Amino acid sequence: MTEKEKEEDSDQKCYLVETKNKEGSVCVITERCKGCEFCIDFCPVGALEQSEETTEKGYHPPKMTEGCVLCGKCEKICPEFAIHIREKGEEKKSSEEDDEEERGEWI
Amino acid sequence: MMEPGTYFMEGNTACAEGAIAAGCRFFAGYPITPASEILERLTERFPEIHGSYLQMEDELASIAAILGASWAGKKAMTATSGPGFSLMMENYGLGLMTETPCVIVNVMRGGPSTGLPTMVAQGDVNQTRWGTHGDVGVVVYAPSSPQELFDYTIKAFNTAEKYRLPVVVLSDEIVSHMTEKVEVPPKEEIEIVDRKKPEVPPEKYLPFRPDDDLVPPMANAGDGYSVHVTGLTHDEKGHPSINEKTQNMLVPRLIDKIRKNSDDILEYDEYKVEDAKKIIVAYGSVSRAAIEAVDLARERGYEVGLLRPKTIWPFPEERIYDLAREGIDDFLVAEINFGQIVYEVERCTGGAAQTYLSPRMGGNVHTPKRS
Amino acid sequence: MSIRKSRDWFSPDYQEQERKKGVGHGLHPLDEYLREDRIPHIWCPGCGLGVILNAYLRALKDSEIPPEETAVVSGIGCSGRAAGYVNVDSFHVTHGRAIPFATGLKIGNRDLTTTVFSGDGDLFAIGGNHFIHAARRNVDFNVICVNNFNYGMTGGQAGPTTPSDAKTSTTPWGGFEQPFNLPAVAAGSGAVYVARWTTYHVEKLIESLKEALEKKGFCFIEVLSPCPTGYGRRVGLKTGKKTMKHFKENSEIKPNADPTEVALDPQDPETKIVVGKFVDREAPTYQDERGKVFEEARKKLEVE
Numbered sequence: 016m017t018e019k020e021k022e023e024d025s026d027q028k029c030y031l032v033e034t035k036n037k038e039g040s041v042c043v044i045t046e047r048c049k050g051c052e053f054c055i056d057f058c059p060v061g062a063l064e065q066s067e068e069t070t071e072k073g074y075h076p077p078k079m080t081e082g083c084v085l086c087g088k089c090e091k092i093c094p095e096f097a098i099h100i101r102e103k104g105e106e107k108k109s110s111e112e113d114d115e116e117e118r119g120e121w122i
Numbered sequence: 123m124m125e126p127g128t129y130f131m132e133g134n135t136a137c138a139e140g141a142i143a144a145g146c147r148f149f150a151g152y153p154i155t156p157a158s159e160i161l162e163r164l165t166e167r168f169p170e171i172h173g174s175y176l177q178m179e180d181e182l183a184s185i186a187a188i189l190g191a192s193w194a195g196k197k198a199m200t201a202t203s204g205p206g207f208s209l210m211m212e213n214y215g216l217g218l219m220t221e222t223p224c225v226i227v228n229v230m231r232g233g234p235s236t237g238l239p240t241m242v243a244q245g246d247v248n249q250t251r252w253g254t255h256g257d258v259g260v261v262v263y264a265p266s267s268p269q270e271l272f273d274y275t276i277k278a279f280n281t282a283e284k285y286r287l288p289v290v291v292l293s294d295e296i297v298s299h300m301t302e303k304v305e306v307p308p309k310e311e312i313e314i315v316d317r318k319k320p321e322v323p324p325e326k327y328l329p330f331r332p333d334d335d336l337v338p339p340m341a342n343a344g345d346g347y348s349v350h351v352t353g354l355t356h357d358e359k360g361h362p363s364i365n366e367k368t369q370n371m372l373v374p375r376l377i378d379k380i381r382k383n384s385d386d387i388l389e390y391d392e393y394k395v396e397d398a399k400k401i402i403v404a405y406g407s408v409s410r411a412a413i414e415a416v417d418l419a420r421e422r423g424y425e426v427g428l429l430r431p432k433t434i435w436p437f438p439e440e441r442i443y444d445l446a447r448e449g450i451d452d453f454l455v456a457e458i459n460f461g462q463i464v465y466e467v468e469r470c471t472g473g474a475a476q477t478y479l480s481p482r483m484g485g486n487v488h489t490p491k492r493s
Numbered sequence: 494m495s496i497r498k499s500r501d502w503f504s505p506d507y508q509e510q511e512r513k514k515g516v517g518h519g520l521h522p523l524d525e526y527l528r529e530d531r532i533p534h535i536w537c538p539g540c541g542l543g544v545i546l547n548a549y550l551r552a553l554k555d556s557e558i559p560p561e562e563t564a565v566v567s568g569i570g571c572s573g574r575a576a577g578y579v580n581v582d583s584f585h586v587t588h589g590r591a592i593p594f595a596t597g598l599k600i601g602n603r604d605l606t607t608t609v610f611s612g613d614g615d616l617f618a619i620g621g622n623h624f625i626h627a628a629r630r631n632v633d634f635n636v637i638c639v640n641n642f643n644y645g646m647t648g649g650q651a652g653p654t655t656p657s658d659a660k661t662s663t664t665p666w667g668g669f670e671q672p673f674n675l676p677a678v679a680a681g682s683g684a685v686y687v688a689r690w691t692t693y694h695v696e697k698l699i700e701s702l703k704e705a706l707e708k709k710g711f712c713f714i715e716v717l718s719p720c721p722t723g724y725g726r727r728v729g730l731k732t733g734k735k736t737m738k739h740f741k742e743n744s745e746i747k748p749n750a751d752p753t754e755v756a757l758d759p760q761d762p763e764t765k766i767v768v769g770k771f772v773d774r775e776a777p778t779y780q781d782e783r784g785k786v787f788e789e790a791r792k793k794l795e796v797e
Contacts, residue, residue, distance in 0.1 A: 051540075186594040189597065190594040193598060350576070
């Protein structure tokens with residue numbers, strides 16, 4: 016883990032995901048979640064489910080189960096800007112700058 | 123702007139030319155008697171000076187459009203009369219709350235409601251001060267001749283830019299439709315004031331934090347400052363902040379902005395007041411008749427003078443207060459309404475002098491003899 | 494964070510001391526377009542506004558229009574709060590007057606990509622007159638109408654798009670007015686781009702928003718949105734996700750459908766919600782036309 020990810024852990028929970036040709040993580044900024052469950056209901060593969068934990072305001076944020084394909088639908092459908100995908104592209108990259116570029120490529 | 127010189131111009135034309143001289147390059151309006159000539163003149167002149175003229179679908183849209191144009195950086199103006207001005211009240215309040223510089227010309231006509239569209243009255247005076255909901259501080263000019271319409275439109279733009287608020291030029295149908303000599307000075311002699319710009323970079327800029335003169339510097343849309351402007355009670359960053367503390371800090375400042383700077387804004391004229399025992403208070407077209415009334419009265423031995431407020435709001439309160447205590451017995455307020463400024467005068471005398479009203483209901487101006 | 498120490502102090506200097514930055518700011522890829530101390534936003538759980546804002550910001554980012562050349566204007570209501578969250582020059586004006594304000598703004602500074610982000614009541618009831626005239630003039634800005642079928646902010650009153658039989662707080666015995674067919678109003682008034690989507694169709698919405706941002710002329714996009722708190726709970730759509738499911742199951746995508754035939758008719762349960770891009774044509778904008786006429790005038794006056 017790089018320095019950046021360590022610091023962010025306090026505000027967001029990242030779930031590492033490895034698919035056939037991509038690697039990345041799905042990050043939930045838990046304190047923004049309002050428990051609407053759009054991400055859970057509309058994930059095309061049903062990879063998310065409601066967790067038992069509660070945020071400070073009492074909502075249950077989503078947690079990852081399995082089957083995620085890093086399609087990004089949850090990021091687009093979330094009304095709270097509380098969940099997003101971080102992709103490492105087709106190869107494992109080591110520098111952060113490359114990460115920034117890769118992020119723009121998925122649809 | 124026009125070539126300097128002496129012209130024989132209608133009041134409304136002078137108003138439009140004054141706006142052009144002041145740098146107005148955006149106008150949005152709706153036709154209404156007796157202000158339509160301002161629209162017509164500007165639409166004729168704007169192509170050559172690259173101005174934007176928009177005929178909107180109603181007065182509500184007109185004032186919203188000039189507020190938008192002002193935020194885009196243009197000097198913007200609209201012109202209307204009583205019925206249109208009533209429609210504009212909500213957004214007049216928005217302009218005052220968001221501190222948007224612009225000019226609204228209200229050519230008063232007989233009211234209430236549709237009233238006397240082609241005849242004069244002065245019934246909108248209190249409306250300009252109290253017409254919008256909530257507590258506000260306003261600046262309203264009352265010209266009494268086409269020359270003053272020219273000069274005061276320019277002054278209105280300057281005050282609007284300097285103090286960041288919508289300024290009203292309160293003409294009336296007679297002044298706007300009379301044709302008289304207007305001197306247009308050369309461009310270099312006209313003072314133009316532009317809005318204060320922020321001097322700090324975007325990260326440090328607070329759109330509604332005032333300087334010492336209680337006016338915040340204004341960044342336009344497109345300058346890169348990401349300003350948020352809202353009609354809700356807002357904090358210095360411009361974000362809605364709906365609580366008592368913010369209201370206490372914002373609204374009194376908007377009122378004090380005018381009150382504390384009234385020395386700079388307030389203007390009035392006096393005629394033979396030094397040795398007068400009675401004073402006529404009149405503005406707009408009535409003041410012209412009042413001058414002659416003063417002379418007639420003096421011929422008959424009465425010691426009469428005239429006080430003519432050029433800014434109706436802020437009202438020359440201190441002057442009236444002082445006059446009342448310096449030996450003036452009576453104030454005679456002549457206005458074409460059922461008594462609006464008279465209450466201000468009465469309040470300002472504080473009981474030290476009597477105040478009388480000489481009203482006319484609209485349709486015609488006082489004759490000197492009647493006064 | 495206790496409620497008292499929230500962001501409502503007057504002076505931001507005081508604000509900085511009292512609390513730290515907005516939650517997790519900088520983590521989400523769209524955070525640069527959001528005002529950091531205003532998130533989380535005020536919209537209810539299950540509200541579709543966040544989804545639409547998300548789509549709009551994504552379209553803005555992908556279209557690469559510089560934020561300094563963007564402006565957002567909104568009216569009053571829950572949709573009207575959107576302007577307060579976008580980190581560009583944003584204007585929250587009076588009820589119904591977002592469109593004329595945006596007209597003045599756009600004509601005052603033609604480089605600003607202006608978007609009006611407002612609700613069905615704000616744009617089509619009190620603001621209806623302004624909408625049809627701006628469409629008629631073909632002023633170059635975009636209008637996003639968040640249609641949640643009621644006046645949400647004030648508690649769920651009936652509006653010009655409320656289905657004719659719905660129970661709302663001002664139609665407790667059931668409604669009796671016919672709602673507008675918004676794409677037909679827009680197309681009939683002269684809009685050059687008319688589309689309707691729902692918050693379920695996010696990908697299509699993002700594409701549509703990008704097209705509208707890049708297109709010259711008056712572009713209108715209606716987005717049907719859940720409002721569980723104001724509207725949904727009185728008509729059997731108690732949660733946001735239930736409404737989204739309703740959109741998913743009852744809509745069909747029909748590109749280039751005739752706008753007059755896409756009315757939402759709740760009386761007939763067989764009627765689908767028709768979504769898609771209905772109108773996409775070229776026409777000279779208000780500024781193009783005016784530019785031509787003024788050029789002619791200048792030639793006649795022999796000035797530059």
